[in-house]
Amino acid sequence: MTVVVVGAGPVGVTAALLLAQRGIDVLVLDRHSSAHPQPRAVHLDDESLRVLQAAGVADAFAAVSRPMAGLRLLDGAHRTLVEFRRGAGEHGWPQASMFDQPDLEAVLRAALVAEPRAQLRGGVEVLHVEHDAGPIRLVVRDAGVEEELLADAVLGCDGANSTVRRLIGAGMRDLGPAERWLVVDLVADVPLDVWPGVHQVCDPVRPATFLPIAGPRYRAEFRLSDGETAADLDLPALLARFGAAGCTVTRAAEYTFAAQVADRWRSGRVLLCGDAAHLTPPFIGQGLGLGLRDVHQLTWKLAAVLAGADDALLDTHQAERAPHARSLIRLAVLLGRLMTGGGDRAALVRRAVLAGVRRLPRLAAFASASRTPPLRPGPLVRRPRFAPRSPVGSLLPQPPIAGPERLDDVLGPGWAVLTAGGPVPVAWPGRVVRVADLGSPELARWLGRRSVLVRPDRIVAASVSS
Numbered sequence: 001m002t003v004v005v006v007g008a009g010p011v012g013v014t015a016a017l018l019l020a021q022r023g024i025d026v027l028v029l030d031r032h033s034s035a036h037p038q039p040r041a042v043h044l045d046d047e048s049l050r051v052l053q054a055a056g057v058a059d060a061f062a063a064v065s066r067p068m069a070g071l072r073l074l075d076g077a078h079r080t081l082v083e084f085r086r087g088a089g090e091h092g093w094p095q096a097s098m099f100d101q102p103d104l105e106a107v108l109r110a111a112l113v114a115e116p117r118a119q120l121r122g123g124v125e126v127l128h129v130e131h132d133a134g135p136i137r138l139v140v141r142d143a144g145v146e147e148e149l150l151a152d153a154v155l156g157c158d159g160a161n162s163t164v165r166r167l168i169g170a171g172m173r174d175l176g177p178a179e180r181w182l183v184v185d186l187v188a189d190v191p192l193d194v195w196p197g198v199h200q201v202c203d204p205v206r207p208a209t210f211l212p213i214a215g216p217r218y219r220a221e222f223r224l225s226d227g228e229t230a231a232d233l234d235l236p237a238l239l240a241r242f243g244a245a246g247c248t249v250t251r252a253a254e255y256t257f258a259a260q261v262a263d264r265w266r267s268g269r270v271l272l273c274g275d276a277a278h279l280t281p282p283f284i285g286q287g288l289g290l291g292l293r294d295v296h297q298l299t300w301k302l303a304a305v306l307a308g309a310d311d312a313l314l315d316t317h318q319a320e321r322a323p324h325a326r327s328l329i330r331l332a333v334l335l336g337r338l339m340t341g342g343g344d345r346a347a348l349v350r351r352a353v354l355a356g357v358r359r360l361p362r363l364a365a366f367a368s369a370s371r372t373p374p375l376r377p378g379p380l381v382r383r384p385r386f387a388p389r390s391p392v393g394s395l396l397p398q399p400p401i402a403g404p405e406r407l408d409d410v411l412g413p414g415w416a417v418l419t420a421g422g423p424v425p426v427a428w429p430g431r432v433v434r435v436a437d438l439g440s441p442e443l444a445r446w447l448g449r450r451s452v453l454v455r456p457d458r459i460v461a462a463s464v465s466s
């Protein structure tokens with residue numbers, strides 16, 4: 001069985017690593033011969049690090065990243081309006097990590113080179129994907145020569161302008177207006193005297209973001225008004241407001257940030273993941289995190305289908321991932337709206353209320369604990385209705401356990417049942433692990449008298465209380 005992954009960005013390479021671990025041969029194709037050189041993502045949450053852990057690269061990622069203190073919303077005069085702290089978290093990794101995307105991509109590609117089941121071919125552009133009956137046929141161009149390849153499944157991880165998305169007839173749906181921002185990367189000779197977290201300036205005149213990345217690197221972002229270009233900005237003066245006037249500007253690039261989700265994520269065994277399926281404004285640093293969770297939640301299902309399970313299992317990809325993506329993208333749009341209002345604390349709250357009361361609890365949960373929304377109920381998420389405190393649909397926590405291993409490693413690559421000792425439904429698949437044997441009072445407290453069914457991607461699928 002061979003899966004072709006189109007796109008060797010961070011999402012495609014992570015998908016390839018996860019599939020290869022499940023014994024599947026993977027061919028990754030990218031039109032460029034090397035990784036994207038420009039810094040893009042700078043923040044990942046601890047849920048995303050669980051995915052990197054599953055892919056076997058979390059420790060290598062920790063070596064090129066640093067934990068981050070949290071998020072501050074500032075007014076136009078740079079006074080703090082609200083502060084959301086980030087710390088150790090419940091997933092065994094820092095709740096927020098800062099890094100340079102090229103460093104993460106180097107870590108992922110190094111792991112791929114060491115994976116005998118995976119192969120990366122750079123300089124190969126995918127032109128066509130045909131998928132009637134039998135194997136999927138891809139037409140690719142390598143050094144000007146067209147070639148045909150066959151695959152049992154294709155993952156379109158080919159980014160914002162996805163060819164695969166177009167070829168399966170999918171389009172993007174807007175969830176908010178696109179905005180133009182100037183993104184400025186900086187290097188300081190001596191460390192700047194700034195709070196080590198993300199500063200979001202809520203100023204209607206010039207919304208801005210400032211954050212330390214890792215080592216001597218910093219990033220500043222300034223929203224551009226209609227018709228305005230980077231040349232119209234007094235960049236030294238804007239940087240001086242963050243104490244960064246003396247930094248060297250290594251790059252200043254204009255980006256249009258969209259808020260979009262694809263209307264169709266699958267055609268047969270051709271499936272979309274990452275930026276090909278959704279585009280997120282950067283305010284909550286979730287664009288890449290969403291893509292990593294896409295492939296963590298898809299690859300075990302695809303492996304099961306390739307091993308003989310019903311293809312209907314793949315229907316759950318869009319059904320689970322699209323509402324989750326929409327929810328987070330709407331939060332990013334909401335935060336963007338809060339940022340453009342300026343004023344005092346009362347004005348901020350007023351705008352938050354106007355922007356949508358229903359979404360406030362979700363914003364609070366996300367801002368205070370970096371918790372992303374649970375998956376909606378479905379065949380693999382047996383979440384009772386009206387049970388806001390149910391763990392079903394969310395990631396199992398990963399507190400420390402006795403011994404050198406982490407919880408995910410002890411649970412193994414398949415389904416698992418974590419139990420306090422009460423009766424476990426006979427229909428539940430997977431290895432049974434008693435919480436008392438794990439040496440984790442924290443996990444025992446979280447579980448209480450429950451038994452939970454945990455999917456291979458560590459999402460809690462069902463829960464019973466004894």
Ligand SMILES: Cc1cc2nc3c(=O)[nH]c(=O)nc-3n(C[C@H](O)[C@H](O)[C@H](O)COP(=O)(O)OP(=O)(O)OC[C@H]3O[C@@H](n4cnc5c(N)ncnc54)[C@H](O)[C@@H]3O)c2cc1C
Nearest residue numbers: 007009010011031041042043126158159274275287288289
């Ligand atoms: C300025 C900026 C800041 C950001 N900050 C954050 C952040 O802090 N946190 C966060 O989580 N996210 C952030 N993001 C978003 C994040 O960078 C993206 O979500 C992430 O790069 C998407 O990864 P991907 O693998 O899906 O796509 P990409 O990284 O775009 O990779 C797609 C790959 O597909 C290849 N490809 C395309 N078409 C074809 C074809 N036809 N044939 C072969 N290959 C093809 C491309 O060459 C490319 O290598 C930010 C983005 C920007 C621009």
